[in-house]
Amino acid sequence: ETAVFQTPNYHVTQVGNEVSFNCKQTLGHDTMYWYKQDSKKLLKIMFSYNNKQLIVNETVPRRFSPQSSDKAHLNLRIKSVEPEDSAVYLCASSARGNTEVFFGKGTRLTVV
Amino acid sequence: GDSVIQMQGQVTLSENDFLFINCTYSTTGYPTLFWYVQYSGEGPQLLLQVTTANNKGSSRGFEATYDKGTTSFHLQKTSVQEIDSAVYYCAMRVDSNYQLIWGSGTKLIIKP
Numbered sequence: 001e002t003a004v005f006q007t008p009n010y011h012v013t014q015v016g017n018e019v020s021f022n023c024k025q026t027l028g029h030d031t032m033y034w035y036k037q038d039s040k041k042l043l044k045i046m047f048s049y050n051n052k053q054l055i056v057n058e059t060v061p062r063r064f065s066p067q068s069s070d071k072a073h074l075n076l077r078i079k080s081v082e083p084e085d086s087a088v089y090l091c092a093s094s095a096r097g098n099t100e101v102f103f104g105k106g107t108r109l110t111v112v
Numbered sequence: 113g114d115s116v117i118q119m120q121g122q123v124t125l126s127e128n129d130f131l132f133i134n135c136t137y138s139t140t141g142y143p144t145l146f147w148y149v150q151y152s153g154e155g156p157q158l159l160l161q162v163t164t165a166n167n168k169g170s171s172r173g174f175e176a177t178y179d180k181g182t183t184s185f186h187l188q189k190t191s192v193q194e195i196d197s198a199v200y201y202c203a204m205r206v207d208s209n210y211q212l213i214w215g216s217g218t219k220l221i222i223k224p
Binding site for chain 1: 121144146148150153154155156157158161199201205210211212214216217219
């Protein structure tokens with residue numbers, strides 16, 4: 001099956017902990033993204049990664065960092081979570097020249 | 113800068129009602145406009161793409177058009193069903209920039 005796969009589906013953690021979310025795409029795409037979706041369903045792009053070029057949304061706090069081992073994987077690390085980090089994190093990918101973006105099912109983070 | 117505005121946060125309809133969701137856009141470039149749909153527990157997925165003003169795109173009973181004169185684009189369906197309950201996003205890509213600019217989403221609730 002070709003798609004975007006995210007793990008875990010859910011994660012509950014305490015303030016100050018470090019978390020890491022995994023994302024893998026088997027679509028052969030060369031660009032990957034991380035989005036944050038808040039409780040009002042607002043989508044905000046956090047990072048895009050294309051051919052080893054990282055583009056960061058300047059509003060993203062520095063405790064967030066993407067990690068890529070190859071063009072099929074883009075993980076997301078949060079160094080010290082805050083309550084406002086509770087959200088759904090969506091990983092996505094697209095091919096160069098192709099306008100369609102494919103999303104994973106998301107990882108729901110709850111910070112207590 | 114480039115922007116997309118989606119004013120309707122939530123729309124509640126009964127089965128067989130007519131659906132109309134509108135977005136406005138602003139750009140000095142050449143836009144390609146999209147509608148994505150997100151069902152519960154899933155990531156957003158492409159519903160329709162419209163690249164030429166006044167041309168219609170259609171998929172799964174939905175139609176999309178855009179009006180260059182009023183810089184607006186809309187999504188419509190003649191007769192909604194309960195399975196159409198989802199969040200609908202409009203989005204824009206400008207020129208060859210692969211980044212999407214997203215509307216804030218419209219939650220469609222279908223009363224049984």
